[in-house]
Amino acid sequence: xxxxxxxxxxLSVPEGAIVSLNCTYSNSAFQYFMWYRQYxxxxxxxxxxxxxxxxxxxxxxxxxxxKSSKYxxxxxxxSQPSDSATYxxxxxxxxxxxxxxxxxxxxxVHP
Amino acid sequence: GAVVxxxxxxxxxxxxxxxxxxxxxxxxxxxxxxxxxxxxxxxLMLMAxxxxxxxxxxxxxxxxxxxxxxxxxxxxxxxxxxxAHPEDSSFYICSARGTSGTGRETQxxxxxxxxxxx
Numbered sequence: 001x002x003x004x005x006x007x008x009x010x011l012s013v014p015e016g017a018i019v020s021l022n023c024t025y026s027n028s029a030f031q032y033f034m035w036y037r038q039y040x041x042x043x044x045x046x047x048x049x050x051x052x053x054x055x056x057x058x059x060x061x062x063x064x065x066x067k068s069s070k071y072x073x074x075x076x077x078x079s080q081p082s083d084s085a086t087y088x089x090x091x092x093x094x095x096x097x098x099x100x101x102x103x104x105x106x107x108x109v110h111p
Numbered sequence: 112g113a114v115v116x117x118x119x120x121x122x123x124x125x126x127x128x129x130x131x132x133x134x135x136x137x138x139x140x141x142x143x144x145x146x147x148x149x150x151x152x153x154x155l156m157l158m159a160x161x162x163x164x165x166x167x168x169x170x171x172x173x174x175x176x177x178x179x180x181x182x183x184x185x186x187x188x189x190x191x192x193x194x195a196h197p198e199d200s201s202f203y204i205c206s207a208r209g210t211s212g213t214g215r216e217t218q219x220x221x222x223x224x225x226x227x228x229x
Contacts, residue, residue, distance in 0.1 A: 043220040103154045
């Protein structure tokens with residue numbers, strides 16, 4: 001079993017839709033959770049960073065962590081064609097431990 | 112957020128030659144840098160972790176003699192692909208651990224280097 005599982009998609013939605021991207025993880029020691037966005041042929045860029053359980057909102061993006069079910073979510077409101085990218089979730093237990101990435105979900109938002 | 116640069120952004124070389132890729136943290140000091148490889152439509156595969164001034168730690172299955180990593184300073188790490196072969200063609204991405212504007216330490220990625228070995 002991979003430590004971080006993520007459905008690779010692809011996920012196709014119309015412009016304006018609410019997008020829900022999800023990951024599960026198996027390591028109870030994970031405390032830090034990130035979402036990265038990667039456009040084609042580019043390096044990943046950090047979108048959201050959360051510590052422990054709870055919600056974090058930044059503009060149209062909301063990251064949610066439920067440690068009881070080991071579930072990580074990213075919601076995108078009013079999705080735009082420019083949101084079309086691959087979204088990677090990542091976790092680690094903090095300190096100098098390496099980040100464990102999900103497989104990435106490819107999202108396409110069509111006009 | 113913190114900025115990480117990579118050079119070159121793309122390189123084409125002949126089989127058997129060596130290629131060096133540079134990774135720099137531009138506005139922060141990175142005690143730890145990571146090198147990843149990514150094949151088309153696949154996720155990031157961690158190759159090695161390097162700490163400034165010490166030897167890199169390679170992931171299982173990654174040949175340390177083929178992928179030489181040097182982390183000579185707090186802002187520069189290099190990956191050298193020695194005797195490159197067509198199967199080494201991939202997208203190589205470096206990452207540096209640094210502190211964001213919120214004061215939290217996290218990982219920032221470079222833009223990647225596309226390597227094509229003919």
